[in-house]
Amino acid sequence: MSSRLSPVDTALKNLLSHPAARAALLACGALVLALPAQADPTPGAPASGGLTPVTAAPEVPAARSSGPKTAAQAEALDPILGVKLGTSGPRQYVHVLIRRKERDEGKNEFSLNESLQVNGKFTDQIGTGVDWLYHLREAFAFGLGGTWYEYRADSAFTEDELVTKAKQQPYTASALLMNWEAHAGFELSPIYGKFAWFNSGVVQFGLYVGSALGLASTEVELRPADPNTGRGRTFGDTGFKPVGLFDVGYRMFFSEHWALRAEIRDTLFSSDVQTINGCTANDLQAMTSGDTSHIAATCNQNAFLDKQADGNTAHDLLKDPSSDVLNDFAFNLALSFLF
Amino acid sequence: MRTNTNARRGLGMLLSLALALLPSVAGAKSLLPPDEGFMKEPKSVAYRLYSLSSKSDIGLYYALSMKNKLTQHNGGALTFDQQIGEYFAIDVFADAGAGTLTNLVTNIRFEAGLDPTNPSRGRMTTTGSDLADAGALIATGQVGLRFTPIYGKMSLSSELPVHFNFYVAAGVGAAYVQFNDILTCQSNLDGNNHCPGGSSPSGYRSQNLTKVGFNVGGGLRLYITQLLSLRVEVRDVLFPDQYLADVNFKSPVGTGTVTSSGVSQTPLVLLGIGFLL
Incomplete structure (x- = not known):
């Protein structure tokens, strides 16, 4: 049974009939298949199924991975924070401190x-x-x-x-x-x-x-x-x-x-x-000298336990403003x- | 061929199932991010980024005294701590600086009439005791223990947490102190009961002595990086007090007996940086 091939198909057939061209195509296929395996970011991680262990996990994990990292890169320290950058590379973990569940608002x-x-x-x-x-x-x-x-x-x-x-x-x-x-x-x-x-x-x-x-x-x-x-x-x-x-x-x-x-x-x-028990320095001088006629009405003499001793001290305290x-x-x- | 393929597929499924179940058997808690309070109260602060265990900790500080009455202290301080585990450390504390008298002393001497610039006659003509607590701390070196029971983190408005430690420390060692006489003149008073040369500190007696010293205090370490931290400490440095009693203030030369009673305190605030090595 004969079939009619298009010019493109004919050209491909002629190309793939050459052994070197076939070998090159196989190599390209192998490379494409091998690439996903190399891109696995977590060495030693389970191939499929189960949970991914959280080791140096952030409280809010990074959203994307920046590609394969070597061990040296994973051990690299952040120049500002001094913490390990981890496998997520230079993208920083946002380490949010969660508030306590009880709220003060309205209390x-x-x-x-x-x-x-x-x-x-x-x-x-x-x-x-x-x-x-x-x-x-x-x-x-x-x-x-x-x-x-x-x-x-x-x-x-x-x-x-x-x-x-x-x-x-x-x-x-x-x-x-x-x-x-x-x-x-x-x-x-x-x-x-x-x-x-x-x-x-x-x-x-x-x-x-x-x-x-x-x-x-x-x-x-x-x-x-x-x-x-x-x-x-x-x-x-x-x-x-x-x-x-x-x-x-x-x-x-x-x-x-x-x-x-x-x-x-x-x-x-x-x-x-200016005053002690409502008394000015002049009031206190009058009080301690017994001259009650020159004491202002605002001066509460009875507030002094000892009019003489306390009055003298109060006068000393007020004479130097x-x-x-x-x-x-x-x-x-x-x-x-x-x- | 078909049997072989089915066997491999079955083996793969079994392995996948085993991998899925293995974590739950070995301890599923470790695989889940710990809850921070919304679902249940956490038992500890999660995600500690910093550890003190077996590290050496060096702190460099500016030190100034608080609660100054007759004396004050300004200087620098150094701490070296060798951690033994996470909580305890051998603590070495050294401080040195200027131990000086405050302006209050100048005022007291002036009001007492000891200062020749005071036009009034001096009033210190009796026999009595000089003021206590007039020892100015110049330097101290002490060894003790530091205890760090608290690790925490706090969030500024940016929501980025700052990790911190709170610790307490105590130690014993030596204190180099200048004991000052506040009211006792170097020489006998003049005719106006003024102290000759009494307008300057050199007109009064003082003595530098080394005494046993103690310190108790606490501090806060705010982590900046694994190596660097900001440090705030309060250390109360204590040493035995000493002053003159039975002094003839008018003719003080050859009079007075040294009295040691009580303990002097110099509470220091230390502000600085720390290095964790």
Whole structure:
């Protein structure tokens, strides 16, 4: 049976009839078949079926492979991060840190905190405070708070060294104490993370910064305690001062509702002192000299435990006008409840 | 021929099945990416990129003192730590710098009338004790232990995690301290009860001594690369205090007894870089 071939078919037939042309075609076929095997990126990986073991896997794996890599290339380090590039080559793994499953957004947070002044040169203060925060967004909250300072006194350095040995005392404005403060402010928490204590568990945390404005009731220590008579320290009221608060803190979440906060809080206020217990220096001079007719009505004489001794000290403190901007740095440790 | 082909096909299927089942038998958990909190709470921080085990850790720091009252310290510090396993390390801590008096001392001397530039007569005419806690740390070298129980990572707004360690350390060694007399003049007071030469620090007595020293502290290591890290540490350096008691401030030459009571603290903040080798 004869068949009619097209000119192209005839040409191919004539070409393939040559032994060298046949050999070349076979070599090309073998090469094409061999190429996929060489392109296998994971030496030692199962040929088919099963799961691919995750060894140095990223939390979000790379989307593509950039071709075959030698062992040396796989061991190569990233010039910036210093981590192994792996078989994915120069394409970087995006190592995303997943947020904790509980969200703060829309939650209220009540905190009970203990505050310890850490930079007290002339004064020492320990307080107990309450804060309320509303987390409007995951990383933004606003709220109210306040601290009552149950212990407030001149420092041991002031009482035992300056007063007792050097017969000196700090300027009033540099040694103001806070009775209490109340504030309103906001908080930003742009950084979150987690850490492991050994390998026993994971603690989620957030770093935050906050700022607030408020008001503080202040006083000054007049005389240290006298152990011989059993008299405690005496104080004089120096009025209300506007305060600014700045804090940097660390919130560790132990469950959906409970967290522990550790923060450094700077309470900043201007301490220009003109009166003690409402009395000016002239009022105090009149009070200690017994000239009650020249004492202003605003001067609360009864607030002095000992009009003579405390009045003299208060007069000494006011006769040299002083002003200062105080930074009371405190370490706060708080237990928070979120709901 | 056909039988041969079928046998090979059957063998291939069996091998594939074995490969598929093998991981689940050997521990399927290792083959799946660990969950980070959405499905169940993880037991540990996943994908730790950095390890301290058996490494040497060198830290170079700028050191400055906190809570300065009468003295202050500014200098440089060096730490060398040889890790024993992942958590513990032998810790060598060295610090050296300028241990100086603060401006408060200048004010105290001026207010006491010791400074001749004060027009008032001096008030230090009695017998008493000089101020405590006036030892300025110049240098210290200590050996101790470092404990690194915490490994974590935190995410900046870019979502890229920064890996970190938190550690605590304590050690013992020597502290080289300048003990300063704040109110005790080098020579007897003049007719106005001023200290001759009392406007300069050299007008007052001081003594450099080596004492036993301790340190306790903690720090944070923020990894930049496998080799480099940012380091922030707080170390409280403690040494026995020393000051003069029973000094005749008006005629101090030959008077006073050295009193050692209490411990002086110099809390240092260290900011620097670390090298993990």
